Amino acid sequence: xxxxxxxxxxxxxxxxxxxxxxxxxxxxxxxxxxxxxxxxxxxxxxxxxxxxxxxxxxxxxxxxxxxxxxxxxxxxxxxxxxxxxxxxxxxxxxxxxxxxxxxxxxxxxxxxxxxxxxxxxxxxxxxxxxxxxxxxxxxxxxxxxxxxxxxxxxxxxxxxxxxxxxxxxxxxxxxxxxxxxxxxxxxxxxxxxxxxxxxxxxxxxxxxxxxxxxxxxxxxxxxxxxxxxxxxxxxxxxxxxxxxxxxxxxxxxxxxxxxxxxxxxxxxxxxxxxxxxxxxxxxxxxxxxxxxxxxxxxxxxxxxxxxxxxxxxxxxxxxxxxxxxxxxxxxxxxxxxxxxxxxxxxxxxxxxxxxxxxxxxxxxxxxxxxxxxxxxxxxxxxxxxxxxxxxxxxxxxxxxxxxxxxxxxxxxxxxxxxxxxxxxxxxxxxxxxxxxxxxxxxxxxxxxxxxxxxxxxxxxxxxxxxxx
Amino acid sequence: xxxxxxxxxxxxxxxxxxxxxxxxxxxxxxxxxxxxxxxxxxxxxxxxxxxxxxxxxxxxxxxxxxxxxxxxxxxxxxxxxxxxxxxxxxxxxxxxxxxxxxxxxxxxxxxxxxxxxxxxxxxxxxxxxxxxxxxxxxxxxxxxxxxxxxxxxxxxxxxxxxxxxxxxxxxxxxxxxxxxxxxxxxxxxxxxxxxxxxxxxxxxxxxxxxxxxxxxxxxxxxxxxxxxxxxxxxxxxxxxxxxxxxxxxxxxxxxxxxxxxxxxxxxxxxxxxxxxxxxxxxxxxxxxxxxxxxxxxxxxxxxxxxxxxxxxxxxxxxxxxxxxxxxxxxxxxxxxxxxxxxxxxxxxxxxxxxxxxxxxxxxxxxxxxxxxxxxxxxxxxxxxxxxxxxxxxxxxxxxxxxxxxxxxxxxxxxxxxxxxxxxxxxxxxxxxxxxxxxxxxxxxxxxxxxxxxxxxxxxxxxxxxxxx
Numbered sequence: 001x002x003x004x005x006x007x008x009x010x011x012x013x014x015x016x017x018x019x020x021x022x023x024x025x026x027x028x029x030x031x032x033x034x035x036x037x038x039x040x041x042x043x044x045x046x047x048x049x050x051x052x053x054x055x056x057x058x059x060x061x062x063x064x065x066x067x068x069x070x071x072x073x074x075x076x077x078x079x080x081x082x083x084x085x086x087x088x089x090x091x092x093x094x095x096x097x098x099x100x101x102x103x104x105x106x107x108x109x110x111x112x113x114x115x116x117x118x119x120x121x122x123x124x125x126x127x128x129x130x131x132x133x134x135x136x137x138x139x140x141x142x143x144x145x146x147x148x149x150x151x152x153x154x155x156x157x158x159x160x161x162x163x164x165x166x167x168x169x170x171x172x173x174x175x176x177x178x179x180x181x182x183x184x185x186x187x188x189x190x191x192x193x194x195x196x197x198x199x200x201x202x203x204x205x206x207x208x209x210x211x212x213x214x215x216x217x218x219x220x221x222x223x224x225x226x227x228x229x230x231x232x233x234x235x236x237x238x239x240x241x242x243x244x245x246x247x248x249x250x251x252x253x254x255x256x257x258x259x260x261x262x263x264x265x266x267x268x269x270x271x272x273x274x275x276x277x278x279x280x281x282x283x284x285x286x287x288x289x290x291x292x293x294x295x296x297x298x299x300x301x302x303x304x305x306x307x308x309x310x311x312x313x314x315x316x317x318x319x320x321x322x323x324x325x326x327x328x329x330x331x332x333x334x335x336x337x338x339x340x341x342x343x344x345x346x347x348x349x350x351x352x353x354x355x356x357x358x359x360x361x362x363x364x365x366x367x368x369x370x371x372x373x374x375x376x377x378x379x380x381x382x383x384x385x386x387x388x389x390x391x392x393x394x395x396x397x398x399x400x401x402x403x404x405x406x407x408x409x410x411x412x413x414x415x416x417x418x419x420x421x422x423x424x425x426x427x428x429x430x431x432x433x434x435x436x437x438x439x440x441x442x443x444x445x446x447x448x449x450x451x452x453x454x455x456x457x458x459x460x461x462x463x464x465x466x467x468x
Numbered sequence: 469x470x471x472x473x474x475x476x477x478x479x480x481x482x483x484x485x486x487x488x489x490x491x492x493x494x495x496x497x498x499x500x501x502x503x504x505x506x507x508x509x510x511x512x513x514x515x516x517x518x519x520x521x522x523x524x525x526x527x528x529x530x531x532x533x534x535x536x537x538x539x540x541x542x543x544x545x546x547x548x549x550x551x552x553x554x555x556x557x558x559x560x561x562x563x564x565x566x567x568x569x570x571x572x573x574x575x576x577x578x579x580x581x582x583x584x585x586x587x588x589x590x591x592x593x594x595x596x597x598x599x600x601x602x603x604x605x606x607x608x609x610x611x612x613x614x615x616x617x618x619x620x621x622x623x624x625x626x627x628x629x630x631x632x633x634x635x636x637x638x639x640x641x642x643x644x645x646x647x648x649x650x651x652x653x654x655x656x657x658x659x660x661x662x663x664x665x666x667x668x669x670x671x672x673x674x675x676x677x678x679x680x681x682x683x684x685x686x687x688x689x690x691x692x693x694x695x696x697x698x699x700x701x702x703x704x705x706x707x708x709x710x711x712x713x714x715x716x717x718x719x720x721x722x723x724x725x726x727x728x729x730x731x732x733x734x735x736x737x738x739x740x741x742x743x744x745x746x747x748x749x750x751x752x753x754x755x756x757x758x759x760x761x762x763x764x765x766x767x768x769x770x771x772x773x774x775x776x777x778x779x780x781x782x783x784x785x786x787x788x789x790x791x792x793x794x795x796x797x798x799x800x801x802x803x804x805x806x807x808x809x810x811x812x813x814x815x816x817x818x819x820x821x822x823x824x825x826x827x828x829x830x831x832x833x834x835x836x837x838x839x840x841x842x843x844x845x846x847x848x849x850x851x852x853x854x855x856x857x858x859x860x861x862x863x864x865x866x867x868x869x870x871x872x873x874x875x876x877x878x879x880x881x882x883x884x885x886x887x888x889x890x891x892x893x894x895x896x897x898x899x900x901x902x903x904x905x906x907x908x909x910x911x912x913x914x915x916x917x918x919x920x921x922x923x924x925x926x927x928x929x930x931x932x933x934x935x936x
Contacts, residue, residue, distance in 0.1 A: 113822065194891060223720035292761075353658050
């Protein structure tokens with residue numbers, strides 16, 4: 001929904017809390033219009049809703065101090081990573097205090113022998129991987145943006161590697177969280193598995209800052225594979241490409257990445273990057289393993305792709321060649337934006353059982369054609385997740401409304417196919433109505449958990465649950 | 469703790485609820501002493517605490533009916549699978565109604581193309597795998613017992629395959645749950661990944677029936693691997709074996725199973741099964757993949773094992789030979805029990821970061837020797853999880869107390885090593901004090917969730933959270 005949620009403001013409480021925080025945080029407390037605007041604005045089409053102040057804590061105790069002050073005066077708290085979320089997650093519909101975690105950006109420990117590490121939430125995924133490289137380790141979750149790990153926890157992020165390595169829910173061992181009353185908890189030990197009570201780790205992952213502020217994250221790591229191979233294949237139709245995807249998954253090929261570009265995306269990258277790929281749907285794959293293993297797997301995929309009518313199959317293990325094969329994917333976002341200069345790119349995020357993927361993409365393409373949108377499709381198809389990048393002229397209210405209707409139609413289509421309105425972006429403000437359509441009474445259970453943990457609704461109000 | 473938790477009984481409510489349920493369920497409502505005793509007795513050393521009645525529902529609507537009746541009269545409800553849990557999970561400390569899910573044992577759907585299936589909670593893991601075999605699929609989670617899938621959800625179970633395939637938390641897509649007010653919710657769609665609100669699926673997994681009754685489970689499935697290889701290697705010390713484990717994991721070898729038997733376990737299986745394995749710690753491994761892959765992996769492990777001082781390395785891909793290599797592990801439980809006929813086997817379940825595993829096992833063995841216990845050790849060592857099977861004469865109160873002290877000592881040791889008191893068995897009644905020592909204030913958050921979802925504390929009271 002383009003319409004932002006507006007909530008009543010607690011003017012008196014906000015004034016009191018700001019007074020105290022200003023004294024405590026000095027120049028790490030800011031109320032300038034530009035910094036506030038920057039923090040109330042994210043990559044979404046929901047209008048900017050600014051916080052009243054932004055604080056920049058350096059350690060857990062400071063986060064707890066902010067939360068305690070805000071709790072005392074009933075003031076909203078909005079945790080902020082790098083602002084790359086897509087559904088109005090960091091908007092401040094009732095004003096309040098934005099807690100910018102970017103200065104809590106230390107890698108606190110790397111336990112190479114345990115394949116885990118402990119980081120502060122402001123560390124970005126690229127910074128972490130730079131830090132780890134020398135030790136032969138990496139963290140596999142890779143959303144499009146160079147997001148902060150705290151933000152990735154908050155939205156249960158994933159990306160192109162999820163088909164092999166899972167999402168954030170599968171790659172966090174434990175969290176330190178400042179709860180809405182200022183208490184600091186640790187959700188789990190550092191053990192690789194546990195049956196010790198309710199899974200608070202997973203409850204916090206995807207809670208979008210509505211249940212507490214994550215101040216420390218223990219992440220699972222992976223050894224950098226001995227070898228990688230990449231493969232590319234074109235198909236006459238999305239259906240044929242999806243058939244190859246299904247067979248590959250069913251065959252149990254341990255594919256690390258499996259991405260689809262539809263015809264419009266392929267045309268966009270051909271134009272943008274001077275490539276000459278066939279103007280048809282394209283699958284891009286990556287395999288991780290031993291030298292022999294990744295060669296075997298790429299060739300196996302070649303056989304599957306051929307049986308599904310694929311053409312132009314290529315594969316390689318050389319780094320340079322792999323980059324070239326994947327260039328279409330790397331350039332896709334910027335190439336797509338160029339299809340309509342000046343337009344805003346609005347991304348959908350449905351995810352359906354893989355058996356319904358071809359049909360879901362086909363209906364989406366038909367609807368796009370019918371509506372006259374320019375809207376290329378890119379998919380993490382190994383998981384049944386795809387993004388439609390709607391290029392919208394935000395100065396044309398009719399078009400914005402039409403886009404809004406399209407997004408709703410697509411979310412409902414995915415839900416009708418036993419899928420979800422969001423595979424990896426989250427609910428925020430934008431998808432609240434669809435969450436109810438998707439999960440019905442389960443949303444009441446979410447609301448009761450929210451009310452129990454945050455009875456005064458100060459943690460990122462207006463997000464996920466109704467009436468919050 | 470051997471001491472059972474006793475809670476006050478609501479005699480009037482129980483009488484009223486039983487009256488109604490008797491009329492509704494006819495001969496699927498039972499109050500005979502033997503059936504009640506069987507349902508209040510599990511494989512634990514906590515005394516039997518019988519429910520007042522056992523009902524056998526056939527469908528979700530009937531479960532909801534039972535819950536609504538019990539909710540109206542404030543009567544405890546104890547969900548029951550096959551009774552293989554180990555920490556007093558199904559004991560009825562305040563009496564009430566045991567809901568035996570064993571007749572809800574249908575496989576409702578297998579979506580081979582999506583690698584998932586939908587089952588009722590009474591389906592056992594072996595029944596499911598028998599059902600799936602013809603389609604080339606399997607469900608990898610394998611606790612020791614032939615547990616029901618509902619019970620496995622409840623305890624967040626795992627087993628020997630967890631090092632590759634994860635635990636129940638990683639293998640459930642969605643749940644249907646009857647909540648404590650009788651409402652039926654679905655926690656998630658059937659999509660492979662989702663960021664749609666709080667992760668109620670993971671909240672329910674491991675909640676041990678304290679938040680609701682699971683009535684339908686959507687499980688991820690795996691294709692039966694093209695090939696499997698098994699390997700076996702002996703080591704001079706647990707330290708050397710653990711070093712090989714660490715190197716194997718760090719190397720990124722996709723091991724499916726990696727089990728440790730300590731010297732006492734090896735001696736037990738030698739005696740029980742007429743094997744002639746060296747009387748030293750033993751590692752058993754299994755690899756899943758392509759023919760070439762599993763051969764390569766087994767040989768790679770051989771090199772690693774040799775570098776860690778291993779001896780007697782053998783490996784094979786033939787099914788018959790694999791069974792032989794694994795015979796020691798398959799026979800370990802019964803062989804261990806034979807070390808002291810008449811004694812009860814009490815299993816500990818600590819799990820520590822893998823870098824601490826050798827030290828944790830070493831201290832445990834020392835303590836066992838010091839205490840004079842017969843207590844072989846078997847470990848899912850790829851995950852840092854191991855079980856000590858304490859063989860206890862339950863008729864000797866002093867010995868029982870000594871065993872209780874040992875269990876506490878070991879739980880505390882694991883916690884001090886950033887590990888957990890339970891890798892896969894759960895908290896139940898038995899580990900409530902250790903949960904608090906392990907997670908501190910986080911347990912208060914669990915208690916507030918419990919109070920919000922089940923304000924009258926009717927769902928499996930006395931388990932996991934304090935004051936419940």
